[in-house]
Amino acid sequence: MEFNESQKRAVRHCDGPMLLLAGPGSGKTTVITHRIKYMTEEHGVRPDNILVITFTKAAANEMKGRFQELCPGTRGVTFGTFHSVFFWMLRNAYNYTAANIVTDSEKYGAIRDSIDRHGFRYDSQEDFAKNVVGEIGNVKSGRVSLENYESTTMKLEDFRIVCDEYENFLRRCGKIDFDDMLVFTYELLSERPDILKMWQNKFRYILIDEFQDINMIQYDIVKLLAGERQNVFSVGDDDQSVYGFRGAAPAIMKKFPEDFHGTVIEYLNVNYRCSYDIVECSKRIIQNNRDRYEKQLRSAFAAGQSDRVHIVKTDSMTEQNKKIIDRITELNRAGIPYREMAIIFRTNTEPRALASKLMENGIPFLMKDNIPNIFTHFLAENIFDYIRLARGNRDRRTVLRIINKPNRYISRDAFDSPVVNFEELRQHYKDKYRIVNNINVLENDLERISRLAPYAAVNYIRKAVGLDAYVREYAEYRGVSEDDYMDILEEIQDSAKDFLSFDGWMEYIDEYTKQ
CATH class of the missing domain: 3.40.50.300 (P-loop containing nucleotide triphosphate hydrolases)
Known part of the structure; x- marks a missing residue:
């Protein structure tokens, strides 16, 4: 070579x-x-x-x-x-086996249980639990004391409680997580010169x-x-x-x-993979990075040997996917085989909607990664919870998951039985007109949702009930882009458009989840 x-x-x-x-x-x-x-x-x-x-x-x-x-x-x-x-x-050193490694379900379950046990007003669902686990990992891998760590997911005092209880859970069960592997290895090699030498x-x-x-x-x-x-x-x-x-x-x-x-x-600094135009475009973006080693990347290919890079702006995921389908169809009609085309996504949560459109248009494709099930995302669960309540469910856990999405200023302390009675809830807040009014509005919203088709119901939950506004505030609080959340909501709503009843939509979701 x-x-x-x-x-x-x-x-x-x-x-x-x-x-x-x-x-x-x-x-x-x-x-x-x-x-x-x-x-x-x-x-x-x-x-x-x-x-x-x-x-x-x-x-x-x-x-x-x-x-x-x-x-x-x-x-x-x-x-x-x-x-x-x-x-x-x-x-x-310690005779650990694979059985000592905590599973994801055990890990997230411990976090959810801690949140629920203390009545913290946070999502106890898996998506939120993952964020908390990620922050606990940052504390461990960065060897930062809890007193000096500022959580972006929870209030500082709440995060410390959850973190301590998670550690107690691990020690009690004789488990370690992936971050413990780093911490324990560092401690082992630092404290045992003989093992380090080996x-x-x-x-x-x-x-x-x-x-x-x-x-x-x-x-x-x-x-x-x-x-x-x-x-x-x-x-x-x-x-x-x-x-x-x-x-x-x-x-x-x-x-x-x-x-x-x-x-x-x-x-x-010679790129043997990408065309001249792609490398030159990437350099114009990369040059904005600061505090970096200066590098003079160049392509092994000469200029003019491939098409130029095109940047297309769209207003929504639906429009984006349509343009991608149109472009694929155009290229294929020009004689380019499908196998010579590739679609690259930023995250593996994005291609779900496009995969459906590819199938609708009879375009063959191969997925390199498994696509996470959108219907297990916490936003999907929130929508399903509203629909469950609209259909008569009054389970306490279901109500608690959505009662303050958007914020209705209702405390967990107001729920003291496994089944929620809205009249009893009104009595609990009888001296607080604003909260009583929020309960009345919620009941009216649930009654309206029950009479809508699935697509219209999701739209009502997003716009009239205020889930979209809540998600935007949630994204801003976490310091992340709202676009990913909005795309997921849009995709969930889009999945409901061909169904006239909740039963049909739920059957479809159950079948999709089993695949």
């Missing part, structure tokens, strides 16, 4: 730290696998002294597969994610892929493992960091040469 000069220098680097700044499509996986080959064949490095760390299991398997194709007779190199490698260390002798050479996505505790563990040898080969691009929500900090890449003295910095 032909390597450019930068790739050659990276492949032939052996001892000492190197920071390889690899732009997209620059052949970093090829460089990593050939470097392992070069180290074992040219420098006599034992394969079992080499550790290759990636951020996903799929990436680790791909890297391992690529290396085995390159060196079919070489065995012993360790390929794994941070969590799998660190769990290996904990398993050796792993330092085992992993004399450490290669890290996607280094821009490393967080502080992972970085600190790598520094411990590297020891005095400092044979760390870090590959990444600070312009491509995507794990900020997990505490990843591209700024760590800037620290690397300070912490690993004698670091050699090399640049892979």
